[in-house]
Amino acid sequence: MYTAFMILIIMVVVGLIFGLILAVANKKFAIESNPLIHLVEEALPKGQCGACGYAGCIAYAEAVVTDPDVSPSLCIPGKAVVAKMVAELTGKAAAEVEPRVARIKCGGSADKAVNAFRYSGIQDCVAANYTQGGHKGCKYGCLGFGTCVKACPFDALEMGANGLPVVNQKLCTGCGACETACPKKVIAMQPLGAKVTVDCSSKDKGAAARKLCASACIACGLCVKNCPHGAAKMEDNLAVVDPHICETICSEATCTAKCPTGAILKLI
Template identity: 45%
Template sequence: MNVVIYSLFLALGLGLFFGLFLVIAFKKLAVHEDPRVEKILEILPGANCGACGYAGCAGYAEALAMGHETNPGKCAPGGQEVANQISHFLGLDAVSVTKLVAKVMCNGSKENAIRRSDYNGIESCRVAEFTLKGDKGCVYGCLGFGDCVDACPFGAMYMGEDGLPKVIEEKCTACGKCVEACPRNIIELVPVDRKVFVFCKSLDRGPVAKSYCKVACIGCGLCVKNAPDGAMKLENNLAYILQPDKVDEVAEKVVGVCPTGAIAIDKKFAEVKVS
């Protein structure tokens, strides 16, 4: 009987000791969350897209609250309004946020791009790229299987009847998921008000590029010659826009000399006089 009572008191004593130990440890080791984090999370749209460079909205909010991040304008879905609210709440310098949208830099549609074979593999751009390179003659252009569309968490993309992905700019938050999903790096995030683009990624020489795509850049350099000094360059048979603002100012002049239409004015500005 004494053994039973002794064991009972021992168990109670140990339980009390470890209970007190846990309470003290909890108080000593507890991480007190800055109340500003919750407020910042209320301001953020909660997209958790990762476009800010953090794992999600909580990561960005914590970095801002702790002072590790001082840029209140990194939330692409929130845009200027969210940036203004965060800067006001935290007392940070106001920043100007340029709205970005995804842009598919390829016009190699079913009509424009020649097929070299029938692709019967898994309908995935990434799979096609690392196996048979798809069915197009161009190994730089859009594969057309819609990995980017599947990756978009906002329903801002769809596959067009011409075989190319389309971006619904009103829904696009510039989260960058489509950019990550494209194995050929033909999708870029660009300012929504930018007008002129080189819709081609081919590095092949002119005759070769022209043989498999009607609208390929053939590296003639005419656009570069007609652009302001230093605004464009020709490298590896492909034209590049270095200073978009300057090129936009002479858009019609630059676009008008392209023999294939590889460099063009964004369709939403097609009827707007830009020069």
């Protein structure tokens, strides 16, 4: 009984000593938190999307407050409104933030694209891509399992009945989380005011691309020939359109009317 009592006393004393040491250490080495960091974090949309290049909103808030070289305009989802607020809080100048939105660069819906084989594995685009690049004949096309939908922190994507994701432009902030999640890279960010988009990502040559997908770009070059402003060009058998030229100069998107497969779509 006496031994047990002494052990208990020793444990209490040791606990008090360690508690005192920890209390002194905590007071001595405590790091004062800058309240401005939390004010900036409160101004951010809390999407934790990483579009700013930092691991979450609090990391960006800390960086923009403590580092004079970090721009207050890096929060893409927050757009110009948040950039202005962060700039005012940190005393920095806000750069212009161009509104952007996600575009699905694939028209290979279930009724237009050919499948190379039947896939019955994990219903995830990344997993399917590890299986010979996926089940689609076109190895550049959307796999249709909605990995991008799951990755969107703003619920701006949903899977359409045709097997392709659909973007809700009212909810899309252009953060790029879906673009990063897509293993086929068929999602790209475009300026909100873009007038046309190329609804294809295939690098296959014309005949081969058309054989695998009815809406594929066949690299015919008609869009290039019929664009009076030089906004369209061919790169790796795929039409590429400069959205800024279209937005500022073009009054009529003639390239969309000339495209024989409908791979170039008019947006506005």
